[in-house]
Amino acid sequence: MLRKTLIPFLAGPIFLFGVEGFSADDGSVERGKYIFDAAGCAACHTDTAKGGALLAGGRKLETPFGTFYGPNITPDPEHGIGNWTDDEFLVALRYGVAPDGSHYFPVFPYPSYTGMTDADIRDLKAYIFSLPAHPRPNTEHDVSPPFGWRALMTFWKWLFFENGPLIPDPTREDEINRGAYLVRAMGHCGECHTPRNMFGALDEGNSFAGTSQGPGGGIVPNITPDLETGIGGWSADELDTLFTLGMTPDGDFVGGEMGEVVANTTSRLTPEDRNAMIAYLKSLPPVFNRVGRQAEN
Ligand code: HEC
Ligand code: HEC
Incomplete structure (x- = not known):
């Protein structure tokens, strides 16, 4: 076979881990x-x-x-x-x-x-x-x-592929590092929000910039803080409302896959973790990429 x-x-790495059990x-x-x-x-x-x-x-x-x-x-x-x-x-x-x-x-x-x-x-x-x-x-x-x-x-x-774990950046605040961990590692937000190359790998140069070829072929919006094409115009409270209730500043409710992310993940985080996630998203380099929600306007 x-x-x-x-x-x-x-x-090889398998043998590097201890065999500590837990009750x-x-x-x-x-x-x-x-x-x-x-x-x-x-x-x-x-x-x-x-x-x-x-x-x-x-x-x-x-x-x-x-x-x-x-x-x-x-x-x-x-x-x-x-x-x-x-x-x-x-x-x-x-x-x-x-x-x-x-x-x-x-x-x-x-x-x-x-x-x-x-x-x-x-x-x-x-x-x-x-x-x-x-x-x-x-x-x-x-x-x-x-x-x-x-x-x-x-x-x-x-x-x-580059293996983790994610190393916190000592030059940034703990909140930003926690946010990076929640967004990049656990929340795997980039798996939908980052465009992919022809081999299906994430295009890290355009992290979180949205794509018209999301899972199932759908449009996934730009969540970098670009003012025009991303979420740069959203306040922290507006992001919090999206992550707890699934409602955008226009009064729309996110559906489908993001609806599931809100129900299963972001609404279940502690307020501190949600704030860390928001702080991290707001600290990202803005990328101009007109896909998704913004393209409709
Ligand atoms: C975006 C979809 C997706 C998410 C989210 C996801 N998985 Fe999976 N997972 C898969 C798919 C698809 C496979 C099968 C991959 C393959 O066959 O190569 C898989 C395989 C696995 C396997 C191997 C199972 C086996 O029989 O070999 C484990 C364990 C696993 N996932 C655990 C998890 C855990 C734990 C999480 C959350 C931290 C998670 N997965 C989140 C899609 C997902
Ligand atoms: C399984 C795919 C998927 C994952 C994982 C995912 N998203 Fe989304 N996200 C979407 C889709 C699709 C939309 C558009 C939903 C709509 O308009 O109804 C969206 C919308 C959004 C929006 C609203 C943007 C706008 O302009 O309307 C934000 C903010 C957002 N996601 C943040 C996140 C964060 C943070 C994570 C990680 C915790 C995440 N998403 C994980 C697919 C995903």
């Missing part, structure tokens, strides 16, 4: 719940449209490269990830590498989650493992060659 030949690549009553489950919401794990792994069980998979994810289906990540030992060790979970999020050494497609946003700290990833696993197991078998992705070739991910990663 092709997969076997890939085991040596990037499998379920040390607060990790509760902390993990907060991280689970902040990282929006439920969305792609739950087939909400068909009333699927939480994290049991089957959610259809359309991309320019084909159709992917979020896998079952409940603690079911056969169909989910119930047999995974803490280290295997950590390696999946930090390096995008499966327990068998094969590479994940970046439709699983590990290029963002790689920025998360070891402690947060471990708490997150404790929470996921406290949820009910569900025996739903995974749906095969429907992706045509060459994009469906997992082996090519080795080269993709070599070209485009």
